[in-house]
Amino acid sequence: MWNEITEKLHEVLRNVMPQVDVVLGWERGFNPLRIKPVVVRSEKDISRLVWNPFCVQNLTGYLVKNPAVIAGEGKKVAVCVKGCDSRSLVALIQEHFLDRDRLLIIGVPCQGTIDWRLVMKKIGNTTTVFNAHIEDGILRIEHSGGLEQMSIESVLLRRCLRCAYPNPVIYDVLIGETVTPRIDKSELYRNVAQFEQKSLEERRNFWIDVLSRCVRCYACRNACPLCICQDWCIAERRDPKWVTQRPTIKDIFIFHSIHALHLAGRCTECGECERVCPVGIPVMFIKEKLNEINLRLFSYEAGLDPQAVPPLLTFNPHEAGI
Amino acid sequence: MTPAKKAKKKIEEKIFIPQEKLNEVLERLSKHFRVWVPVLSSSSNGWTVEFRPFTIESEPFFTRQSTMPPKSVILPQGETLFQYEYVKNSDDPSKQDLILKETINAEKTLVFGARPCDVRGFVICDWVFLRGLYLDVYYKSRRENTLFATLVCQDADDACFCSSVGGGPGDMEGSDIRITSTSEGFVLEGLNDRAKEVISLCECDPPSEEQSRDAQRIQEEAKNRIIGSLDVSGSVEAVKGQFQNMGVWRDIAESCLSCGVCTYVCPTCYCFTITDEIQGLKGERLRSWDSCMFHQYTQEASGHNPRPTKLERYRNRLGHKFCYFPLRYGGVIACCGCGRCIRSCPVSIDIRSAVERVKEVHSNACVCS
Ligand code: SF4
Ligand code: SF4
Ligand code: SF4
Ligand code: SF4
Ligand code: SF4
DSSP states (O other), rough: OOHHHHHHHHHHHHTTTTTTEEEEEEEEEEEOEEEEEEEEEEEEGGGGGSSSSSSOOGGGGGGGGSSSOOOOOOOOEEEEEHHHHHHHHHHHTTTTSGGGGGGEEOOOOOOOOOHHHHHHHOOOOOEEEEEEEETTTTEEETTTEEEEEGGGGGGHHHHHHHOOOOSSOSSSSOSSOOOOOOSSSTTHHHHHHHHHHOOOHHHHHHHHHTTTTTTOOOOOHHHHOOOOOOOGTTTTTTTTTSSOOOOOOOHHHHHHHHHHHHTTTTTTOOOOOHHTTTTTTHHHHHHHHHHHHHHHOOOOOOTOTTTOOGGGGSSSSOOOTT | OOOOHHHHHOOEEEEEEEEEHHHHHHHHHTSSEEEEEEETTSSSOOOOOOEEOOOOOOOBBOOOOOSOOOOHHSSSSEEEEEEEEEOOOOTTSSSSSEEEEEEEOOOOOOEEEEEEHHHHHHHHHHHHHSSSSSSSSHHHHHHHHHEEEEEOOOOOTTTGGGGGGGTTTTOOOOOOEEEEEEEEEEEEOOSSTTHHHHHHOOOOOOOOHHHHHHHHHHHHHHHHOOOOOOTTTTTTHHHHHTOOOOOHHHHHHTTTTOSHHHHSTTTTTTOOOEEEEEEEEEEEEEEOOOOOOOOGOOOTTTTSSSSOSSSHHHHHHHHHHIIHHHHHHHTTOOOOOOHHHHHHTTTOHHHHHHHHHHHHHHHHHHHHH
């Protein structure tokens, strides 16, 4: 099935190539579990592109982060998006970082993306992975230690287990049939609600425990398509200096609070911040809480309507709810 | 214990720690050393393995390379170089005196369960901190007070390439004790005089003949295994030759996020920044990890940045390891082949294929000219 979708993608791209001069997609990395983003600039390279549940990266950040992938005069950039990625695009369009007319959005309804770490944990890590095949929700891995089967559900990224928007919300071409979301919108913040059952003490200890592992590599920030301060992030500014370089929980907490607050009402829950963290800190969870507040106060969900204005980007003294 | 037996124990250089006795032994060692062991970190997706100081609750985890190397044992993420305080001069109130306080740390330390690549990381860093233009007293004091009990590695995966850069799964360069993990426990062998104290503190029996044989077999296997197939020869000339060819760096690093993951998980990335962290009249000079993948790293006061984009930054990371370092330090490649940067890169950039690509482009260019 994924081979067919990949072929369909190639076909679509060959057809639109006269309009576009760059394509943002995914190609195979150093093993079948590891896919990498690729920028394709000529028709002959289209065959490098793949589309399958290992295509974890959200590519939309490349459209805005320096050096941004942009199209030549009169041309468009074709960008491949899953459901969550498409919401990032909407947010970037809302905030005028992107011009909708210069994009050719290729959407694929998403059945969930796979966390390579969970797969490696299941097959044992001392192996070389030769092949990964997905059929009917079952992942079959051929590796140097033999053959292993597992259900896709058991190796999905956390973001995918709580995804209510697997179908692209904005696109020019849609490849494949739409899928049923894993959860309903009303359940989006059940994990937040559950967590809030815990005592303040427990919650505090949880965050101290997980955040104290943060090495301040800032991958969570750099991978976020909506973290647009980029090289001017206050985490590293020296003049004025806001955060010290000390690796203490206080400083780490300040960084993450700032990161989260800058995303309040803008975060589209693509989960990239959490996926890229080398030490497995669930940083999206902080943003989920902010989004839950956002939904409660402003009835607003980020990245759904290109015409809407995110609540914290506007000022309305008569705002209901505050 | 009879004195005769005790004397015998003292000269024992090979011992066996049964699996179930490990924590007991480590607890004993902790009374004399700060002992670091790899452990699964709590509440992540059950993947991250880090080195942490041993406590009796620790569950040492030895069947997968750690996510973060033991680099922070010698090069902590943040290290106070000294503390200072401004005080009023009692003779002349218009003047201020500066009081400096030394904070150098030299605790006796044992890293239990590092891998050959992890230790090779320090052997490489030694060139910079101990054998280069400057002697770094902070690094030196930690390094001299730290012993490495290193696992014969049986856990290579498809990102490892230690054999390509002068190491190997059985390589014991820089280690004091060899640990061979067998089905029932661990065979420990002292590799130098420094090891003797640790071995005797373990208070364990020598391995049985069978345990010895087991260990030997595992060591033989490790010695004969070739991990990785990167050919680093010619990397120096290739990087120099292709320095200005931004096309090749774009091919390699266009998808890079310019995050610090690859540098922070790398045992041989030692770059740091120095800041004064001051509050009121008291402060400390702090040395903390920095990354050449960051914009700020080369930002000049004028506003100019000689490495304005991720392409120049990635070129630097690769160039440093495979060109500038060997040029300066007698041909030593500043990479231990641990594969961490490959495994942990959020966009799966592979430094092995990057080196190959630069070499390939360079050799093609050479033919043409
Ligand atoms: S904060 Fe995290 S989940 Fe939200 S948009 Fe950014 S990367 Fe995605
Ligand atoms: S990616 Fe993880 S380790 Fe890096 S700064 Fe973010 S939370 Fe910290
Ligand atoms: S190579 Fe990978 S890990 Fe390193 S800075 Fe680029 S994206 Fe981050
Ligand atoms: S460059 Fe990569 S493979 Fe080499 S030592 Fe650093 S992390 Fe390991
Ligand atoms: S690089 Fe070599 S020593 Fe290190 S984990 Fe891999 S096989 Fe083991």
